[in-house]
Amino acid sequence: MKKISILGSTGSIGTQAIDVLKNLKMEVLGLTAHSNIELLEQQIYELQPLVVAVTDHEKALELRRRLRTNLVETKVVSGIEGLIEVATLDEVDIVLTSIVGMVGLRPTVAAIEAGKHIALANKETLVTAGELIMPLAKQHGVMIYPVDSEHSAIFQCLQGNNAKEVEKIILTASGGPFRGKTINELRNVTLSDALNHPNWSMGKKITIDSATLMNKGLEVIEAKWLFDLDIKDLEVVVHPQSIIHSMVLYQDGSYMAQLGQPDMRVPIQYALTYPKRIKNNFQRLDFTGLKDLTFEKPDQGTFQCLQLAFDALARKGTQPTVLNAANEEAVNLFLNNQCSFLDIPEIILQSMDAHRNILEPTLDDILEVENWTRNFVKGRWSE
Incomplete structure (x- = not known):
């Protein structure tokens, strides 16, 4: 039985991961949240972890009082030190890092140094420190399993093949809620417009990143480090239906693609159970109901964040x-x-x-x- 800590258990990925874990034989030993102690408290009662961390110190004190009143023995820690404690628990085998933002970097580094395998959903870890993280993981014999649907797709398409025979990696993008709009049409878009993603249910920050195409730009940088690629080997294609999650082109002209419903639980599960595939009841694709699978170039003139990401990667x-x-x-x-x-x-x-x-x-x-x-x-x- 694998034992796991979840960094960011009250966020979108964290809550879906807990849903996934109900079908897996895994024991949750640690959880973390920023300030949502109401949901974290519910998770504590359900999963009975050894330790939880709350980055907001005052919220941590409040949660500690609540648990003490209800005679719950779960230890409550706080701050960045608390995140690191949860990430490095002795008994833990794998750490799901699903915290949004740079706050996830130091706990992830600590987990790697402690020899924990990483299920990676925190983009910032590789975007900002991929040059350090990948050699560090190799040094400590740690595997980094991608959780993002696009990187999971690439990871799956590489299984059983020689990475040296890869010609190109193609990351697919939905295009977000503003696909096809001009700069003039984007001048007056509202927050609610930007948060209305056509395919995926995600947290607010990632949803805005999807609307600007920055999310795809960050994924390009992640892919460079995860799969040891050059910029010329990375391409983004807009695929509005979000059925093909990404593709690998091999040097003989063969394309390998991973398809599925736009459901984050599938890549989460694969990251946690690799190399096994565990039966679940997640919705399957009905190919007879698919009318179109379309593809187009991203408009990097209008959605400049994607080009900025390529520029940052080139500047190193x-x-x-x-x-x-x-x-x-x-x-x-x-x-x-x-x-x-x-x-x-x-x-x-x-x-x-x-x-x-x-x-x-x-x-x-x-x-x-x-x-x-x-x-x-x-x-x-x-x-």
């Missing part, structure tokens, strides 16, 4: 860190109605241009650059 060093942190701040401004939808790529571009790039950064460099970027954006845009 700390540019992807700036891209990621500036995007996080810009999305937060948009979610709080402090900037427009089209301001998001402008904020990112200004941050990247203002930054003095550091090639071959250390982890401390990355964390310092992330802090610089956030201060830069706040100084320019938060007034």
